[in-house]
Amino acid sequence: MILARLVLGLLNLAPMTGYDLKKVFDSSISHFWAADKAQIYRTLNTLVAEGYATVEVVPQANYPDRQEHHITPAGQAVLLEWLTSEPTPHAAREPFLARVFFAGNLPRAQVLDLLRERRAEAEAMLTRFTDKRESLRPAEADRARYLTIATLDNGIAHTKAELAWLDTVEQDLP
Amino acid sequence: MILARLVLGLLNLAPMTGYDLKKVFDSSISHFWAADKAQIYRTLNTLVAEGYATVEVVPQANYPDRQEHHITPAGQAVLLEWLTSEPTPHAAREPFLARVFFAGNLPRAQVLDLLRERRAEAEAMLTRFTDKRESLRPAEADRARYLTIATLDNGIAHTKAELAWLDTVEQDLP
DNA sequence: TCGCCATAGTTGTCATGTCGACTAATTGCG
DNA sequence: CGCAATTAGTCGACATGACAACTATGGCGA
Numbered sequence: 001m002i003l004a005r006l007v008l009g010l011l012n013l014a015p016m017t018g019y020d021l022k023k024v025f026d027s028s029i030s031h032f033w034a035a036d037k038a039q040i041y042r043t044l045n046t047l048v049a050e051g052y053a054t055v056e057v058v059p060q061a062n063y064p065d066r067q068e069h070h071i072t073p074a075g076q077a078v079l080l081e082w083l084t085s086e087p088t089p090h091a092a093r094e095p096f097l098a099r100v101f102f103a104g105n106l107p108r109a110q111v112l113d114l115l116r117e118r119r120a121e122a123e124a125m126l127t128r129f130t131d132k133r134e135s136l137r138p139a140e141a142d143r144a145r146y147l148t149i150a151t152l153d154n155g156i157a158h159t160k161a162e163l164a165w166l167d168t169v170e171q172d173l174p
Numbered sequence: 175m176i177l178a179r180l181v182l183g184l185l186n187l188a189p190m191t192g193y194d195l196k197k198v199f200d201s202s203i204s205h206f207w208a209a210d211k212a213q214i215y216r217t218l219n220t221l222v223a224e225g226y227a228t229v230e231v232v233p234q235a236n237y238p239d240r241q242e243h244h245i246t247p248a249g250q251a252v253l254l255e256w257l258t259s260e261p262t263p264h265a266a267r268e269p270f271l272a273r274v275f276f277a278g279n280l281p282r283a284q285v286l287d288l289l290r291e292r293r294a295e296a297e298a299m300l301t302r303f304t305d306k307r308e309s310l311r312p313a314e315a316d317r318a319r320y321l322t323i324a325t326l327d328n329g330i331a332h333t334k335a336e337l338a339w340l341d342t343v344e345q346d347l348p
Numbered sequence: 349t350c351g352c353c354a355t356a357g358t359t360g361t362c363a364t365g366t367c368g369a370c371t372a373a374t375t376g377c378g
Numbered sequence: 379c380g381c382a383a384t385t386a387g388t389c390g391a392c393a394t395g396a397c398a399a400c401t402a403t404g405g406c407g408a
Contacts, residue, residue, distance in 0.1 A: 001394075002269055009276035019356050032271035036396060041357065062404055064356045083277055084284060087291060090269055091365095095176055096261060097206035097325045102183035103257055104318020110258060111317070117261060143285070143348050144278020150343050151271045154336075161335035162328075169324050174317050175364075193386050210366060215387065236374055238386045265395095 185245040
């Protein structure tokens, strides 16, 4: 489970509850990973069962108890191992390109619709990414911070590449 | 099932067996979709059950019978509907970026290793893509052909963007 | 006061993907 | 001659993901 590695990575930065993790996934991580709430909680359970994390129940005054999960040394070991292991080649899966591939029988106008919808999506993504990027601007001297920002820059670069591709296809489409 | 749509798209180009489909997926489609053999055969079964495809058994002299699957008018209808329907936003999932995000504690040299492995992968992809692109060069006047080539160009554009991103990260990494 | 929102987490079910083993005939290579 | 590869397809089991419903509590605004 790769999600287990990501969760360990986050727990390594700070102890967190499943609820916290979900929020981090939806904010800082959303540009390269999406995680289901139920999946996160189940992953935490397996991590505890495997000894890669421990739970500390923190009572709160007006809110439900926090089940704070802490990474263990064993957990840090598998995290490190994951980071340095051979990457398994990522299976391509691009639903939009699938549509484009089969859109040959459609009238030209409908193909252009398809492309314009994609453009709208890409433009929305680009503004989201650049906005976030602006808010993160300072402190690039430390490596960890530089790398997290670099993942955002990666998203920005790819989104721009997508827009440039759309430019040429919209122009040249016979 | 989105795989069902892709299979319908291919059956719409020509009647095929599951075996044929697998080969097409692994050659013409591999740059944007990966499909498991078992999954393809099961998808064909459901397509037949739903009335979107029919089977024609074609005996062969020296090889096992071919179970040629043909798209039906109903199948063509759902294919068309898919092509023109709202695209469902694609959940981001980039294992490599996940590693980069958490690689902050690693020594600089190991981060560079990670990046160089990625570069090797990207360069291999780029040559595969451009090779295929060379072999496909002529006949861009017809829209269907243009679009299938455009999906390849999309892969090339993104791979180049990835390499450019790697250039700057490898240079600037603190 | 009613209902919604935020906090925090659980459970169930279905869909989809993944991996590997298995059948079976034929062709080609060394 | 033997063995691997190609053609063609099937089956079972498990992993992963997705979606929704459900339990609780307390704060806040209309």
